[in-house]
Amino acid sequence: MxxxxxxxxxxxxxxxxxxxxxxxxxxxxxxxxxxxxxxxxxxxxxxxxxxxxxxxxxxxxxxxxxxxxxxxxxxxxxxxxxxxxxxxxxxxxxxxxxxxxxxxxxxxxxxxxxxxxxxxxxxxxxxxxxxxxxxxxDELELRVAERTAELRDLYDAERRARETAETLRAANLALTRSLNLDEVLTSLLDCLAHLVPYDSACVMLHTGDSQLGVYVAHGYEQWPQSEPMRRIVFDAQAHPHLGRILFQGESVLIPDTSEEPSWDATIGGGAVIRNWLGVPLAARGRVIGLYSMDKGAPGFFTAEHRQLAEMLTAQAAAAIDNARLFADVHSREEQLRALSRRLVEVQESERRLIARELHDEIGQMLTGLKLLLGTALRLPPETMGERLSQAQELLNELMGRVRNLSLDLRPAMLDDLGLLHALFWHFERYTQQTGIEIQFTHTGIEGRRFAHEIETAAYRLIQEALTNVARYAGVGNASVHVWASDDLLTVQVEDRGCGFDPETAIAAGRSNGLAGMRERAELLGGSLTIDSSPGAGANLTANLPLKAHDEDSSSQNGEGRDAE
Amino acid sequence: MITIVLADDHHIVRQAMRALLETVPDFKLVGEAGDGLEAVRTVERLTPGVLVCDLMMPALNGLEVARQVAQRTRTRVLILSMHSNDAYVSEALSNGAAGYVLKDCQSSELIHAIREIAAGRRYLSPQISERAIELYGRKFGNMPEDPYQTLTTREREVLQLAAEGRTNAQISERLFISPRTIETHRANLMRKLGLQNHGELIRYAVKRGIISLDG
Incomplete structure (x- = not known):
């Protein structure tokens, strides 16, 4: 070579x-x-x-x-x-x-x-x-350096994973420690801060259709001109990124809000928040809300932040769900207690009323009758007839009194003929007594009977609402709509009278019966919506579920009866 | 001779009625019953010309007694009632009762009523007859054909604003009521009109001329 x-x-x-x-x-x-x-x-x-x-x-x-x-x-x-x-x-x-x-x-x-x-x-x-x-x-040194870096990365990743796991475990503990919704939500935001270092964040809960209400908020006071976030209600239809979370159940990351046309800069620091991350909270298969995280600088939140935030959702949603159920049960218990107290009071005052009617009116008439018959007996036969016919007149009046008393207590018609007949009868009497004309429309109730407690509740709700119209509204007419589908009975009373502020009116308590009406509806698993404002008339809408109620009617029966 | 069966759950009322009927020479009281079931059985057994029957009775009320008797026998039924309400009258007549008399009537009226129905005619107390006859045989009340008529004024306002594309929040601002309340109105009106979604709501509003597409 x-x-x-x-x-x-x-x-x-x-x-x-x-x-x-x-x-x-x-x-x-x-x-x-x-x-x-x-x-x-x-x-x-x-x-x-x-x-x-x-x-x-x-x-x-x-x-x-x-x-x-x-x-x-x-x-x-x-x-x-x-x-x-x-x-x-x-x-x-x-x-x-x-x-x-x-x-x-x-x-x-x-x-x-x-x-x-x-x-x-x-x-x-x-x-x-x-x-x-x-x-x-050189090659060897390079390799060694590479492996060292790999090992360091692995170590870092392992450390981060351990920290995440610990944070999640701590979150789990914190979230299950309380059944108070506010406390649960606050500790959720605290836990979240360990995983995703946000500047401000809030939890919104789904409150019906497309409404998202802010329940707790952290850190918004740092933004200039930011109003308190709590209680703000967002309409998911008006904010597409909220809509995507609520309706599609997916997380949304907006890297730079200034490049997002649908971003609303007018609410809650929106003008200075540049980076936004929203993650849905799903419990029992549906989105019950979301958490929203903000950053003042664009591009801060990463896919990893998003994953971390998502890791927290399952347990957070379960905790929120539990807290809400608990609050629900709790307030129902409270309501029941208050209601039974009120029932006793109502019962007493009705007894007082009946006692007075029996003594003052019917008792007096009976006394008169007795005297009339007594004198008639001592009269010669030719003049006896006049007294007897006087007695007969008094007797007729007495029968009328007794009938009215009985109807006031409870119209037999409601049991015998059902809601529609009872309502017609009531409207007629109401118009006679108050001069207020009723425009009545109904759908789906003719020839149909509902559970006793439903018919009673619907009848009483309308009766009480109309009593309020006569007392307060100052109008010559009112309208009543009753509408039934397979699973819902809707009862509506509307007037164009002087109106009122619902919150003040409910707080005013017993006199107008609004709180009692709401309880009546809610006890049957329904709801009462009061839509009124001073000068703008009033609209009361009660929705009473029909099917759900049938299922537990046995337990509710007693309540409905006692209320009478 | 008119044969009569008397049904009332109050012993004292039966006693008084019996005393009254016995004063009429061509009336013959052939039987009495203390509840609705017994009334039907007695009528079936004795087939009287007339059953005088209280409306409110245990076991089977007067309305149901009238229906069964009218279906199964040729006995004419006279309902005796405390209630002057049209609905009861109409219900009694459509169940096959031949007459309806208020309990506070004069005894002469009751005797007259029994004679009338025994003769194949109908009888109603004067206080109730006009309205009840007007009502009888016709479906009563205002049951709108058009579901739009079932909407409250408020629901109509919400329908229009929603059809114009406003969100619940915007409608809420406009009508000065909470979004939650708007939501209730919206859900109710959609249910009443049988609308499934916002698209259908808009189509309905356009079809009804509530909004126009040109605007």
């Missing part, structure tokens, strides 16, 4: 020495070629041009001197083998160069052809191996 060709650069300002060296190289080995320059600067230029394997370097050059010449060359081309050429007796300098990385050294004048070519070839080979070694070592 032919030896590798070696290209030598001779840097030597002494022409005679240079001449000798070149001649020796040329005559010695065909595979070695040689270039020659006289200064270090030219040498470095030649090295830049490339292709040089070995440099024969004279230390004393016009533009450089001594060991410095070697160091400058080595710094310039570290991968080229360098063989210093020194004068005899300069061993110390030559050895120093070897220590610093020169491959070998030669004394000028003590060089023959064989020594020169061998030195050159050895230097070349050694340098080549050194280079290979160096590359291998």
């Amino acid at each position: 032919a030896p590798d060709p070696i290209h030598v650069l001779l840097i030597e300002d002494d022409r005679s020495h240079a001449h000798i060296a070149r001649a020796l190289i040329k005559s010695g080995d065909d595979s070695i070629s040689c270039d020659w320059v006289e200064t270090l600067a030219d040498g470095l230029n030649r090295l830049d041009a490339g292709g040089i394997d070995v440099v024969l370097l004279d230390f004393g050059l016009p533009d450089s001197h001594g060991l410095d010449t070697f160091l400058r060359l080595q710094a310039h081309s570290p991968s080229v083998a360098v063989i210093p050429l020194t004068g005899t007796g300069d061993d110390a300098l030559a050895l120093k160069a070897v220590h610093l990385g020169a491959q070998d050294y030669l004394f000028k004048g003590a060089v023959n052809q064989q020594l020169l070519t061998r030195t050159i070839r050895y230097a070349f080979e050694r340098k080549r191996q050194e280079e290979a070694l160096r590359r291998a070592r």
Whole structure:
């Protein structure tokens, strides 16, 4: 195998020495070629041009001197083998160069052809191996660095996963610690802050159709001109990103709100919030709300934040759901207690009323009747007839009184003939007594009977609402609509009278019966909506479920009856 | 001779009636019953010309007694009632009663009523006859054909604003009532009109001329 060709650069300002060296190289080995320059600067230029394997370097050059010449060359081309050429007796300098990385050294004048070519070839080979070694070592170091970085990443990921797991566990504890909705929601926002470092955040709960109400909020006070977030109600139809969460159940990340046309900058710091993340809360298969996280700077929230926030949703939704159920049960219990208290009161006042009616009216008439009959007996037969017919008149009036008393207590018609007949009868009597005309429409109730408690509730709701109209509304007419489908009975009483503020009216308590009406509806699993404002008339709508009620009518029966 | 069965759950009322009927020479009281079931059985057994029957009775009320007697026998039924209300009268007549007399009537009126129905005619107390006859045989009340008529004024307002594309929040601002209340009105009106979604609501509003597409 032919030896590798070696290209030598001779840097030597002494022409005679240079001449000798070149001649020796040329005559010695065909595979070695040689270039020659006289200064270090030219040498470095030649090295830049490339292709040089070995440099024969004279230390004393016009533009450089001594060991410095070697160091400058080595710094310039570290991968080229360098063989210093020194004068005899300069061993110390030559050895120093070897220590610093020169491959070998030669004394000028003590060089023959064989020594020169061998030195050159050895230097070349050694340098080549050194280079290979160096590359291998570099490679190895690179690998080690890479693996170290990988290990560090793994370690970081593991640490983060552990922190996340701990946060989630802490969240679980915090969320299940309380059944109070506000407390649950507050600790939800606290836990969330550990996972996703938001600037401000709030929890919105679904309150019907497309309504989302803010229940708790953190951090909004930092935004300029931000009103209190709590109790704001958002319409998901008007905010597409809320709509996507509520209706499609998917998280939404808005990297930059200023590039989002549907972003509403007018609410709750919306003008300065630049980055938004919303995550749905789903319990028992439906979206019950969402949490909304804000950041003042755009592009902060990442897909990982989103994942972390989503991890919290299942347990958060379950906790919220539980708290709401609990609150529901709790308030129902309260309502029941209040209602039974009121029932006792109502019962007492009705008894008082009946007692008075029996004593003051009917009792007096009976006394009169007794006196009439007593005197009639002592009269001669020809005048007795007049007294007896007086007695008969009194008796007829008495019968009328008793009938009215009984009807006031409860119209038998409601049981005998059902809601529709009872209502007609009531409207007629009502108009006679108050002069207020009733416009009545009904759908789906003719020829149909409902559970006793439903018919009673519907009848009483209308009766009480109309009593209020007569007492407060100051109008000459009112309208009543009753509408039944398979599963719902809707009862509506509307007037265009003077109206009232529902909250004040309910708080005013017993006199107007609104709270009692609402309880009546809610006890049957229904609802009462009071829509009124001063000067704008009033509309009362009660929705009473029909099917749901049938299922538990046994437990409700007692309540309905007692209420009468 | 008119044969009569008397049904009333009050002993004292039966006693008084018996005393009254016995004063009429061509009346013959052939049986008495203390509740509705007994009344039907007695009539079936004795087939009298007339059953004088209280409206409110245990076991089977007078309305049901009238129906069964009219279906199964040729006995004419006279209902005796405290209630002058049209609905009772109409219900009694459509159940096959031949007459309806108020309990506070004069005894002469009761005797007259029994004679009238025994002769195959109908009899109603003067206080009730006009309105009840007007009512009888006709479906009463205002049951609108058009579901739109079942909407309250408020629901009509909400329907229009919703059809115009306003959100609940906007409607709420406009009508000064809470979004929650708007929601109730909206759900109710959609149920009444049989609408499933907002698209249908708009189509309905356009069809009814509540909104126009050109506007």
